[in-house]
Amino acid sequence: MIEFENVSIAFEDKVVLDGISLRLDKGETKAIFGIAGSGKSTILKLSLGLLKPDSGHIYVLGEDVTEMREEQLFDLRRKIGIVFQESALFDSLTVRENVAYRLLEEGNVSEDEIEKPVREALSFVELEDTVDKFPSELSGGMRRRVAIARAIITHPEILLYDSPTGGLDPVTSTTIIQLIVKQRDVYKTSSLLVTHRLQDAFVMATHYFDRKANEMRPLPPGARGDVPMAFLILREGKVIFDGDAHQLAQSKDEYIREYIS
Amino acid sequence: MELISPTEFAKETVQSVQDYSLLAGRSVANLFRQPRYFADMIQQADLIGFGSLPIIVLTGLSIGAELALNSANTLERFGSLSLIGQLVSVGMVRELGPIITGLMVAGRNASGMASELGSMVVTEQIDAMRALGTDPLKKLVAPRVVSTTFMLFFLTIISDLLGLFGGSIVSVFLFGLNWHQYWNTAYQALVFQDVFMGLVKPLFFGFIISTVGCYYGMTARGGTQGVGRATTQAVVASSVLILIVDLFVTKFLMAVFAYR
Numbered sequence: 008m009i010e011f012e013n014v015s016i017a018f019e020d021k022v023v024l025d026g027i028s029l030r031l032d033k034g035e036t037k038a039i040f041g042i043a044g045s046g047k048s049t050i051l052k053l054s055l056g057l058l059k060p061d062s063g064h065i066y067v068l069g070e071d072v073t074e075m076r077e078e079q080l081f082d083l084r085r086k087i088g089i090v091f092q093e094s095a096l097f098d099s100l101t102v103r104e105n106v107a108y109r110l111l112e113e114g115n116v117s118e119d120e121i122e123k124p125v126r127e128a129l130s131f132v133e134l135e136d137t138v139d140k141f142p143s144e145l146s147g148g149m150r151r152r153v154a155i156a157r158a159i160i161t162h163p164e165i166l167l168y169d170s171p172t173g174g175l176d177p178v179t180s181t182t183i184i185q186l187i188v189k190q191r192d193v194y195k196t197s198s199l200l201v202t203h204r205l206q207d208a209f210v211m212a213t214h215y216f217d218r219k220a221n222e223m224r225p226l227p228p229g230a231r232g233d234v235p236m237a238f239l240i241l242r243e244g245k246v247i248f249d250g251d252a253h254q255l256a257q258s259k260d261e262y263i264r265e266y267i268s
Numbered sequence: 269m270e271l272i273s274p275t276e277f278a279k280e281t282v283q284s285v286q287d288y289s290l291l292a293g294r295s296v297a298n299l300f301r302q303p304r305y306f307a308d309m310i311q312q313a314d315l316i317g318f319g320s321l322p323i324i325v326l327t328g329l330s331i332g333a334e335l336a337l338n339s340a341n342t343l344e345r346f347g348s349l350s351l352i353g354q355l356v357s358v359g360m361v362r363e364l365g366p367i368i369t370g371l372m373v374a375g376r377n378a379s380g381m382a383s384e385l386g387s388m389v390v391t392e393q394i395d396a397m398r399a400l401g402t403d404p405l406k407k408l409v410a411p412r413v414v415s416t417t418f419m420l421f422f423l424t425i426i427s428d429l430l431g432l433f434g435g436s437i438v439s440v441f442l443f444g445l446n447w448h449q450y451w452n453t454a455y456q457a458l459v460f461q462d463v464f465m466g467l468v469k470p471l472f473f474g475f476i477i478s479t480v481g482c483y484y485g486m487t488a489r490g491g492t493q494g495v496g497r498a499t500t501q502a503v504v505a506s507s508v509l510i511l512i513v514d515l516f517v518t519k520f521l522m523a524v525f526a527y528r
Contacts, residue, residue, distance in 0.1 A: 052395070055398075055399050057395055057398055057399065077398075077403070078403075081401045081402075081403065082401075084398070084399055084400070084401045085401045087399070089396070089399045091392045091395065091396055092392070093391060093392060095391060095392035095393050095395065095396035096393075096396075097393055097396070097397075098391075098393070108400055108402075109400050109401060112400065112401060112402050113401075114303070157400075
Protein backbone atom coordinates (compact mmCIF):
# COMPACT_ATOMS: atom_id res chain seq x y z
CA MET A 8 0.00 0.00 0.00
CA ILE A 9 2.87 2.36 0.91
CA GLU A 10 6.53 1.86 0.09
CA PHE A 11 9.47 4.16 0.85
CA GLU A 12 12.70 3.61 -1.12
CA ASN A 13 15.84 5.32 0.22
CA VAL A 14 13.92 8.45 1.19
CA SER A 15 15.86 11.41 2.55
CA ILE A 16 14.68 14.83 3.61
CA ALA A 17 16.33 17.73 5.43
CA PHE A 18 14.93 20.94 6.87
CA GLU A 19 17.30 23.91 6.92
CA ASP A 20 20.42 21.69 6.80
CA LYS A 21 19.09 19.33 9.52
CA VAL A 22 18.76 15.82 8.09
CA VAL A 23 15.48 14.38 9.40
CA LEU A 24 15.22 11.20 7.32
CA ASP A 25 18.41 9.70 5.94
CA GLY A 26 17.75 7.14 3.21
CA ILE A 27 14.96 5.22 4.94
CA SER A 28 13.01 2.37 3.37
CA LEU A 29 9.79 0.92 4.71
CA ARG A 30 6.73 -0.94 3.53
CA LEU A 31 3.10 -1.05 4.67
CA ASP A 32 1.20 -4.11 3.49
CA LYS A 33 -2.52 -4.38 2.78
CA GLY A 34 -4.58 -4.57 5.98
CA GLU A 35 -1.53 -3.98 8.17
CA THR A 36 -1.19 -1.34 10.89
CA LYS A 37 2.34 -0.11 11.46
CA ALA A 38 3.20 1.92 14.56
CA ILE A 39 6.11 4.35 14.10
CA PHE A 40 8.16 5.34 17.14
CA GLY A 41 11.02 7.70 17.75
CA ILE A 42 11.95 10.65 19.90
CA ALA A 43 10.50 14.12 19.16
CA GLY A 44 11.90 15.50 15.91
CA SER A 45 12.91 12.06 14.60
CA GLY A 46 10.75 12.48 11.48
CA LYS A 47 7.67 10.41 12.41
CA SER A 48 5.09 13.00 11.30
CA THR A 49 7.27 13.77 8.27
CA ILE A 50 6.75 10.17 7.08
CA LEU A 51 2.98 10.71 7.11
CA LYS A 52 3.23 14.03 5.27
CA LEU A 53 5.57 12.49 2.69
CA SER A 54 3.11 9.62 2.15
CA LEU A 55 0.39 12.13 1.29
CA GLY A 56 2.65 14.21 -0.91
CA LEU A 57 2.26 17.20 1.44
CA LEU A 58 6.07 17.28 1.52
CA LYS A 59 8.50 16.26 -1.22
CA PRO A 60 11.62 14.27 -0.30
CA ASP A 61 15.08 15.51 -1.28
CA SER A 62 15.83 12.06 -2.70
CA GLY A 63 14.27 8.61 -3.00
CA HIS A 64 10.87 7.38 -4.12
CA ILE A 65 7.56 6.91 -2.32
CA TYR A 66 4.93 4.60 -3.81
CA VAL A 67 1.37 4.92 -2.53
CA LEU A 68 -1.31 2.60 -3.95
CA GLY A 69 1.08 1.87 -6.80
CA GLU A 70 1.75 5.49 -7.74
CA ASP A 71 5.02 7.34 -7.26
CA VAL A 72 3.97 10.42 -5.28
CA THR A 73 7.43 11.97 -5.63
CA GLU A 74 6.84 12.36 -9.38
CA MET A 75 3.28 13.68 -9.13
CA ARG A 76 2.18 17.30 -9.37
CA GLU A 77 -0.12 18.79 -6.70
CA GLU A 78 -3.13 18.62 -9.05
CA GLN A 79 -2.59 14.87 -9.62
CA LEU A 80 -2.12 14.25 -5.91
CA PHE A 81 -5.62 15.49 -5.06
CA ASP A 82 -7.16 12.40 -6.67
CA LEU A 83 -4.81 10.05 -4.82
CA ARG A 84 -5.44 11.82 -1.49
CA ARG A 85 -9.14 11.02 -1.80
CA LYS A 86 -8.22 7.38 -1.12
CA ILE A 87 -6.27 8.23 2.05
CA GLY A 88 -7.52 9.53 5.39
CA ILE A 89 -5.37 11.36 7.92
CA VAL A 90 -5.86 12.30 11.56
CA PHE A 91 -3.57 15.20 12.42
CA GLN A 92 -1.72 15.63 15.71
CA GLU A 93 -3.90 18.52 16.90
CA SER A 94 -6.95 17.29 14.95
CA ALA A 95 -6.73 20.22 12.47
CA LEU A 96 -10.51 20.60 12.33
CA PHE A 97 -11.72 23.67 10.43
CA ASP A 98 -12.65 25.96 13.31
CA SER A 99 -15.15 28.04 11.35
CA LEU A 100 -17.16 24.95 10.35
CA THR A 101 -19.50 22.82 12.50
CA VAL A 102 -18.78 19.18 13.27
CA ARG A 103 -21.24 18.18 10.52
CA GLU A 104 -19.47 20.39 7.94
CA ASN A 105 -16.05 19.16 9.07
CA VAL A 106 -16.99 15.49 8.82
CA ALA A 107 -18.81 16.01 5.51
CA TYR A 108 -16.07 18.26 4.09
CA ARG A 109 -14.75 15.72 1.61
CA LEU A 110 -18.24 14.82 0.38
CA LEU A 111 -19.22 18.47 0.00
CA GLU A 112 -16.00 19.25 -1.87
CA GLU A 113 -16.56 16.39 -4.28
CA GLY A 114 -19.85 18.11 -5.14
CA ASN A 115 -23.15 16.90 -6.52
CA VAL A 116 -24.46 15.94 -3.08
CA SER A 117 -27.38 17.55 -1.30
CA GLU A 118 -27.58 18.35 2.40
CA ASP A 119 -29.89 15.34 2.88
CA GLU A 120 -27.50 12.98 1.12
CA ILE A 121 -24.61 13.85 3.42
CA GLU A 122 -26.68 13.42 6.58
CA LYS A 123 -26.57 9.59 6.53
CA PRO A 124 -22.78 9.13 6.07
CA VAL A 125 -22.10 11.91 8.59
CA ARG A 126 -24.32 10.20 11.17
CA GLU A 127 -22.65 6.85 10.43
CA ALA A 128 -19.13 8.28 10.79
CA LEU A 129 -20.04 10.10 13.99
CA SER A 130 -21.77 7.03 15.36
CA PHE A 131 -18.54 5.07 14.73
CA VAL A 132 -16.74 7.48 17.09
CA GLU A 133 -19.81 7.73 19.36
CA LEU A 134 -20.27 11.47 18.95
CA GLU A 135 -23.61 11.78 17.15
CA ASP A 136 -24.88 14.44 19.54
CA THR A 137 -22.11 16.91 18.65
CA VAL A 138 -23.16 17.32 15.00
CA ASP A 139 -24.14 21.00 15.30
CA LYS A 140 -21.32 22.06 17.60
CA PHE A 141 -18.17 23.94 16.62
CA PRO A 142 -14.72 22.39 17.29
CA SER A 143 -14.01 25.02 19.97
CA GLU A 144 -16.95 23.65 21.99
CA LEU A 145 -15.42 20.14 22.12
CA SER A 146 -12.77 18.64 24.42
CA GLY A 147 -9.39 17.55 23.02
CA GLY A 148 -10.43 13.89 22.95
CA MET A 149 -13.72 14.67 21.21
CA ARG A 150 -11.92 16.75 18.59
CA ARG A 151 -9.59 13.82 17.94
CA ARG A 152 -12.62 11.53 17.49
CA VAL A 153 -14.28 13.99 15.10
CA ALA A 154 -11.00 14.05 13.14
CA ILE A 155 -11.19 10.23 12.92
CA ALA A 156 -14.81 10.49 11.70
CA ARG A 157 -13.70 13.02 9.05
CA ALA A 158 -10.90 10.70 7.94
CA ILE A 159 -13.07 7.57 7.62
CA ILE A 160 -16.24 9.01 6.07
CA THR A 161 -15.25 8.01 2.53
CA HIS A 162 -13.89 4.59 3.68
CA PRO A 163 -10.30 5.29 2.57
CA GLU A 164 -7.94 2.48 1.65
CA ILE A 165 -5.19 3.85 3.90
CA LEU A 166 -5.41 5.72 7.21
CA LEU A 167 -2.63 7.81 8.70
CA TYR A 168 -2.77 8.68 12.41
CA ASP A 169 -0.43 11.36 13.75
CA SER A 170 -0.15 10.95 17.56
CA PRO A 171 -3.90 10.33 17.96
CA THR A 172 -3.58 9.83 21.73
CA GLY A 173 -1.01 12.57 22.41
CA GLY A 174 -1.94 14.75 25.38
CA LEU A 175 -5.08 12.79 26.23
CA ASP A 176 -6.05 11.16 29.53
CA PRO A 177 -5.75 7.33 29.76
CA VAL A 178 -9.51 6.70 29.44
CA THR A 179 -9.87 8.84 26.29
CA SER A 180 -6.65 7.31 24.89
CA THR A 181 -8.12 3.83 25.29
CA THR A 182 -11.29 4.97 23.48
CA ILE A 183 -9.19 6.27 20.56
CA ILE A 184 -7.09 3.07 20.45
CA GLN A 185 -10.29 1.02 20.45
CA LEU A 186 -11.51 3.01 17.42
CA ILE A 187 -8.24 2.39 15.58
CA VAL A 188 -8.38 -1.34 16.39
CA LYS A 189 -12.03 -1.39 15.22
CA GLN A 190 -11.02 0.26 11.94
CA ARG A 191 -8.18 -2.27 11.53
CA ASP A 192 -10.17 -5.41 12.38
CA VAL A 193 -13.61 -4.53 11.03
CA TYR A 194 -12.79 -2.54 7.88
CA LYS A 195 -9.28 -4.05 7.34
CA THR A 196 -7.87 -0.61 6.59
CA SER A 197 -4.10 -0.31 6.23
CA SER A 198 -2.70 2.28 8.63
CA LEU A 199 0.43 4.09 9.67
CA LEU A 200 0.27 5.17 13.30
CA VAL A 201 2.72 7.69 14.71
CA THR A 202 2.87 7.65 18.49
CA HIS A 203 5.09 8.33 21.49
CA ARG A 204 3.13 5.87 23.62
CA LEU A 205 4.55 2.39 23.29
CA GLN A 206 1.79 1.00 25.54
CA ASP A 207 -0.85 2.05 22.97
CA ALA A 208 0.84 0.00 20.26
CA PHE A 209 1.26 -2.98 22.56
CA VAL A 210 -2.45 -2.83 23.40
CA MET A 211 -3.16 -2.85 19.66
CA ALA A 212 -0.83 -5.83 19.18
CA THR A 213 -2.44 -7.82 21.99
CA HIS A 214 -6.11 -6.99 21.41
CA TYR A 215 -8.69 -7.55 18.70
CA PHE A 216 -12.07 -6.00 18.06
CA ASP A 217 -15.01 -8.23 18.92
CA ARG A 218 -17.80 -7.23 16.52
CA LYS A 219 -20.51 -9.04 18.47
CA ALA A 220 -19.65 -7.43 21.78
CA ASN A 221 -18.74 -4.17 19.99
CA GLU A 222 -15.63 -3.76 22.11
CA MET A 223 -11.89 -4.41 22.11
CA ARG A 224 -10.85 -7.66 23.79
CA PRO A 225 -7.47 -9.25 24.62
CA LEU A 226 -6.28 -11.94 22.24
CA PRO A 227 -6.53 -15.44 23.73
CA PRO A 228 -3.22 -16.88 25.03
CA GLY A 229 -1.19 -18.34 22.19
CA ALA A 230 -2.89 -16.14 19.60
CA ARG A 231 -0.32 -13.35 19.92
CA GLY A 232 0.85 -12.16 16.51
CA ASP A 233 -2.48 -12.99 14.89
CA VAL A 234 -3.35 -9.32 14.41
CA PRO A 235 -1.70 -7.45 11.50
CA MET A 236 0.38 -5.15 13.68
CA ALA A 237 3.97 -4.08 13.03
CA PHE A 238 6.44 -1.73 14.73
CA LEU A 239 9.03 0.66 13.26
CA ILE A 240 11.55 2.63 15.29
CA LEU A 241 13.45 5.65 13.99
CA ARG A 242 16.73 6.95 15.34
CA GLU A 243 18.80 9.81 13.94
CA GLY A 244 17.06 9.64 10.59
CA LYS A 245 17.46 5.86 10.16
CA VAL A 246 15.12 2.91 10.66
CA ILE A 247 16.65 0.85 13.46
CA PHE A 248 13.79 -1.61 13.82
CA ASP A 249 11.01 -2.87 11.56
CA GLY A 250 9.13 -5.96 12.65
CA ASP A 251 6.33 -7.41 14.80
CA ALA A 252 5.77 -7.27 18.57
CA HIS A 253 7.50 -10.61 19.14
CA GLN A 254 10.65 -9.52 17.25
CA LEU A 255 10.61 -6.22 19.15
CA ALA A 256 10.45 -8.01 22.50
CA GLN A 257 13.36 -10.27 21.40
CA SER A 258 15.56 -7.39 20.18
CA LYS A 259 19.07 -7.24 21.67
CA ASP A 260 19.71 -3.64 20.53
CA GLU A 261 20.52 -1.56 23.63
CA TYR A 262 18.68 1.53 22.44
CA ILE A 263 15.57 -0.51 21.65
CA ARG A 264 15.75 -2.35 24.98
CA GLU A 265 15.95 1.00 26.75
CA TYR A 266 13.14 2.40 24.61
CA ILE A 267 10.69 -0.42 25.36
CA SER A 268 11.62 -0.85 29.02
CA MET B 269 19.12 39.55 17.32
CA GLU B 270 20.60 36.99 14.96
CA LEU B 271 22.82 38.46 12.24
CA ILE B 272 22.25 37.22 8.71
CA SER B 273 24.85 37.20 5.94
CA PRO B 274 24.20 39.43 2.88
CA THR B 275 24.24 36.37 0.58
CA GLU B 276 21.67 34.60 2.73
CA PHE B 277 19.54 37.76 2.85
CA ALA B 278 19.70 38.13 -0.95
CA LYS B 279 18.76 34.45 -1.40
CA GLU B 280 15.80 34.76 0.96
CA THR B 281 14.61 37.94 -0.76
CA VAL B 282 14.78 36.37 -4.24
CA GLN B 283 13.01 33.27 -2.91
CA SER B 284 10.22 35.42 -1.37
CA VAL B 285 9.74 37.37 -4.60
CA GLN B 286 9.60 34.11 -6.55
CA ASP B 287 7.09 32.53 -4.13
CA TYR B 288 4.93 35.67 -4.16
CA SER B 289 4.98 35.80 -7.98
CA LEU B 290 3.97 32.13 -8.16
CA LEU B 291 1.08 32.66 -5.74
CA ALA B 292 -0.09 35.79 -7.58
CA GLY B 293 0.19 34.03 -10.96
CA ARG B 294 -1.69 30.95 -9.76
CA SER B 295 -4.44 33.04 -8.20
CA VAL B 296 -5.08 34.53 -11.67
CA ALA B 297 -4.75 31.16 -13.46
CA ASN B 298 -7.20 29.57 -11.00
CA LEU B 299 -9.94 31.91 -12.24
CA PHE B 300 -10.01 29.82 -15.40
CA ARG B 301 -9.90 26.41 -13.67
CA GLN B 302 -12.53 24.28 -11.97
CA PRO B 303 -13.75 24.22 -9.26
CA ARG B 304 -14.66 27.86 -8.71
CA TYR B 305 -15.87 28.74 -5.24
CA PHE B 306 -18.63 31.29 -5.92
CA ALA B 307 -20.14 31.03 -2.41
CA ASP B 308 -16.73 31.81 -0.89
CA MET B 309 -16.31 34.74 -3.31
CA ILE B 310 -19.65 36.22 -2.21
CA GLN B 311 -18.84 35.67 1.46
CA GLN B 312 -15.46 37.39 1.01
CA ALA B 313 -17.05 40.22 -1.00
CA ASP B 314 -19.42 40.82 1.90
CA LEU B 315 -16.61 40.73 4.48
CA ILE B 316 -14.23 42.90 2.46
CA GLY B 317 -16.68 45.21 0.68
CA PHE B 318 -19.58 45.74 3.03
CA GLY B 319 -17.38 45.29 6.09
CA SER B 320 -15.05 48.08 4.95
CA LEU B 321 -17.88 50.49 4.18
CA PRO B 322 -17.96 52.36 7.55
CA ILE B 323 -14.23 53.08 7.48
CA ILE B 324 -14.37 54.13 3.80
CA VAL B 325 -17.34 56.44 4.43
CA LEU B 326 -15.51 58.10 7.31
CA THR B 327 -12.15 58.49 5.56
CA GLY B 328 -13.73 59.59 2.25
CA LEU B 329 -15.79 62.31 3.95
CA SER B 330 -12.93 63.57 6.10
CA ILE B 331 -10.29 63.56 3.34
CA GLY B 332 -12.60 65.52 1.00
CA ALA B 333 -13.45 67.99 3.77
CA GLU B 334 -9.80 68.41 4.76
CA LEU B 335 -8.72 68.88 1.15
CA ALA B 336 -11.33 71.66 0.75
CA LEU B 337 -10.36 73.22 4.06
CA ASN B 338 -6.63 73.28 3.32
CA SER B 339 -6.89 74.47 -0.27
CA ALA B 340 -9.54 77.12 0.44
CA ASN B 341 -7.03 79.26 2.27
CA THR B 342 -4.61 79.36 -0.66
CA LEU B 343 -7.33 79.79 -3.28
CA GLU B 344 -8.88 82.65 -1.30
CA ARG B 345 -5.57 84.57 -1.49
CA PHE B 346 -5.77 84.51 -5.29
CA GLY B 347 -9.49 85.22 -5.29
CA SER B 348 -10.19 81.81 -6.82
CA LEU B 349 -12.30 80.24 -4.10
CA SER B 350 -14.85 79.22 -6.71
CA LEU B 351 -12.31 76.68 -8.07
CA ILE B 352 -12.46 74.66 -4.85
CA GLY B 353 -14.90 72.11 -6.34
CA GLN B 354 -12.56 71.56 -9.28
CA LEU B 355 -9.58 71.01 -7.00
CA VAL B 356 -11.40 68.60 -4.69
CA SER B 357 -12.88 66.56 -7.55
CA VAL B 358 -9.63 66.14 -9.50
CA GLY B 359 -7.63 65.46 -6.33
CA MET B 360 -10.12 62.92 -4.98
CA VAL B 361 -10.97 61.09 -8.19
CA ARG B 362 -7.52 60.90 -9.69
CA GLU B 363 -5.36 60.30 -6.63
CA LEU B 364 -6.64 60.59 -3.08
CA GLY B 365 -9.77 58.45 -3.41
CA PRO B 366 -7.97 55.36 -4.78
CA ILE B 367 -4.90 55.65 -2.58
CA ILE B 368 -6.69 56.36 0.70
CA THR B 369 -9.23 53.59 0.03
CA GLY B 370 -6.40 51.23 -0.92
CA LEU B 371 -4.42 52.00 2.22
CA MET B 372 -7.46 51.71 4.50
CA VAL B 373 -8.51 48.38 2.98
CA ALA B 374 -4.89 47.18 3.16
CA GLY B 375 -4.80 47.99 6.88
CA ARG B 376 -8.10 46.25 7.49
CA ASN B 377 -8.07 43.29 5.11
CA ALA B 378 -4.45 42.42 4.28
CA SER B 379 -3.96 41.98 8.03
CA GLY B 380 -7.19 39.99 8.31
CA MET B 381 -6.21 37.65 5.48
CA ALA B 382 -2.67 37.15 6.80
CA SER B 383 -3.86 36.38 10.33
CA GLU B 384 -6.71 34.08 9.22
CA LEU B 385 -4.64 32.07 6.76
CA GLY B 386 -1.58 32.17 9.06
CA SER B 387 -3.63 30.67 11.91
CA MET B 388 -4.86 27.98 9.54
CA VAL B 389 -1.26 27.19 8.56
CA VAL B 390 0.07 26.88 12.12
CA THR B 391 -2.89 24.72 13.23
CA GLU B 392 -2.35 22.42 10.20
CA GLN B 393 -5.77 23.31 8.73
CA ILE B 394 -4.14 24.13 5.39
CA ASP B 395 -2.40 20.73 5.37
CA ALA B 396 -5.73 19.12 6.32
CA MET B 397 -7.40 20.91 3.42
CA ARG B 398 -4.77 19.62 0.99
CA ALA B 399 -5.02 16.14 2.52
CA LEU B 400 -8.79 16.23 1.99
CA GLY B 401 -8.28 16.90 -1.71
CA THR B 402 -8.85 20.67 -1.83
CA ASP B 403 -6.41 23.15 -3.33
CA PRO B 404 -6.09 26.01 -0.78
CA LEU B 405 -5.04 28.37 -3.56
CA LYS B 406 -8.40 27.78 -5.25
CA LYS B 407 -10.51 27.59 -2.11
CA LEU B 408 -8.91 30.36 -0.03
CA VAL B 409 -6.72 32.61 -2.18
CA ALA B 410 -8.65 32.96 -5.47
CA PRO B 411 -11.95 34.08 -3.84
CA ARG B 412 -10.10 36.69 -1.77
CA VAL B 413 -8.26 38.06 -4.81
CA VAL B 414 -11.43 38.30 -6.93
CA SER B 415 -13.53 39.82 -4.13
CA THR B 416 -10.94 42.37 -3.02
CA THR B 417 -10.22 43.56 -6.57
CA PHE B 418 -13.92 43.76 -7.41
CA MET B 419 -15.03 45.43 -4.18
CA LEU B 420 -12.15 47.91 -4.00
CA PHE B 421 -13.27 49.30 -7.35
CA PHE B 422 -16.72 50.14 -5.93
CA LEU B 423 -15.38 51.25 -2.55
CA THR B 424 -13.18 53.75 -4.39
CA ILE B 425 -16.20 55.17 -6.25
CA ILE B 426 -18.02 55.55 -2.92
CA SER B 427 -14.95 57.17 -1.37
CA ASP B 428 -14.64 59.62 -4.31
CA LEU B 429 -18.30 60.64 -4.05
CA LEU B 430 -18.15 61.05 -0.29
CA GLY B 431 -14.92 63.04 -0.61
CA LEU B 432 -16.69 65.41 -2.98
CA PHE B 433 -19.61 65.58 -0.58
CA GLY B 434 -17.30 66.32 2.37
CA GLY B 435 -15.63 69.07 0.33
CA SER B 436 -19.03 70.53 -0.53
CA ILE B 437 -20.08 70.74 3.13
CA VAL B 438 -16.92 72.67 4.03
CA SER B 439 -17.21 74.93 0.96
CA VAL B 440 -20.87 75.76 1.50
CA PHE B 441 -21.05 76.04 5.30
CA LEU B 442 -17.61 77.45 6.09
CA PHE B 443 -16.76 79.49 3.00
CA GLY B 444 -20.26 80.43 1.87
CA LEU B 445 -19.86 78.96 -1.61
CA ASN B 446 -22.97 78.23 -3.64
CA TRP B 447 -23.92 74.54 -3.50
CA HIS B 448 -24.81 74.39 -7.18
CA GLN B 449 -21.61 76.20 -8.18
CA TYR B 450 -19.45 73.75 -6.22
CA TRP B 451 -20.95 70.66 -7.83
CA ASN B 452 -20.98 72.25 -11.26
CA THR B 453 -17.23 73.08 -11.19
CA ALA B 454 -16.46 69.71 -9.64
CA TYR B 455 -18.27 67.94 -12.45
CA GLN B 456 -16.97 70.17 -15.25
CA ALA B 457 -13.35 69.73 -14.13
CA LEU B 458 -13.35 65.99 -14.62
CA VAL B 459 -12.32 64.55 -17.96
CA PHE B 460 -12.30 60.92 -19.13
CA GLN B 461 -8.59 60.51 -18.35
CA ASP B 462 -9.09 61.53 -14.69
CA VAL B 463 -11.93 59.09 -14.16
CA PHE B 464 -10.12 56.31 -16.04
CA MET B 465 -6.96 56.83 -14.01
CA GLY B 466 -8.93 56.86 -10.76
CA LEU B 467 -10.77 53.65 -11.60
CA VAL B 468 -7.82 51.65 -12.94
CA LYS B 469 -5.77 52.11 -9.79
CA PRO B 470 -8.11 50.23 -7.41
CA LEU B 471 -7.86 47.18 -9.66
CA PHE B 472 -4.09 47.11 -9.10
CA PHE B 473 -4.42 47.95 -5.41
CA GLY B 474 -7.06 45.27 -4.77
CA PHE B 475 -4.85 42.66 -6.39
CA ILE B 476 -1.85 43.79 -4.32
CA ILE B 477 -3.77 43.80 -1.01
CA SER B 478 -5.22 40.33 -1.47
CA THR B 479 -2.15 38.59 -2.91
CA VAL B 480 0.23 40.13 -0.34
CA GLY B 481 -2.17 39.34 2.55
CA CYS B 482 -2.61 35.76 1.36
CA TYR B 483 1.12 35.31 0.66
CA TYR B 484 2.15 36.32 4.19
CA GLY B 485 -0.65 34.20 5.66
CA MET B 486 0.24 31.09 3.64
CA THR B 487 3.94 31.42 4.49
CA ALA B 488 3.47 32.10 8.23
CA ARG B 489 5.74 29.97 10.42
CA GLY B 490 6.44 29.79 14.13
CA GLY B 491 3.11 29.64 16.00
CA THR B 492 1.15 32.65 17.20
CA GLN B 493 4.25 34.86 17.14
CA GLY B 494 4.74 33.98 13.48
CA VAL B 495 1.11 34.83 12.72
CA GLY B 496 1.53 38.22 14.41
CA ARG B 497 4.69 38.87 12.38
CA ALA B 498 2.96 37.84 9.14
CA THR B 499 0.06 40.20 9.89
CA THR B 500 2.35 43.19 10.44
CA GLN B 501 4.45 42.37 7.37
CA ALA B 502 1.33 42.04 5.21
CA VAL B 503 0.12 45.53 6.11
CA VAL B 504 3.56 47.13 5.69
CA ALA B 505 4.35 45.35 2.39
CA SER B 506 0.93 45.95 0.83
CA SER B 507 0.94 49.65 1.84
CA VAL B 508 4.45 50.21 0.46
CA LEU B 509 3.62 48.31 -2.75
CA ILE B 510 0.43 50.37 -3.21
CA LEU B 511 2.44 53.62 -2.95
CA ILE B 512 5.12 52.40 -5.37
CA VAL B 513 2.68 50.95 -7.90
CA ASP B 514 0.57 54.12 -7.68
CA LEU B 515 3.57 56.18 -8.75
CA PHE B 516 4.30 53.96 -11.74
CA VAL B 517 0.66 53.60 -12.84
CA THR B 518 0.16 57.38 -12.60
CA LYS B 519 3.30 58.07 -14.61
CA PHE B 520 2.41 55.40 -17.17
CA LEU B 521 -1.16 56.62 -17.69
CA MET B 522 0.01 60.23 -17.88
CA ALA B 523 2.37 59.21 -20.67
CA VAL B 524 -0.36 57.19 -22.42
CA PHE B 525 -2.84 60.07 -22.31
CA ALA B 526 -0.15 62.70 -23.06
CA TYR B 527 -1.41 64.42 -19.94
CA ARG B 528 -1.58 68.19 -19.65
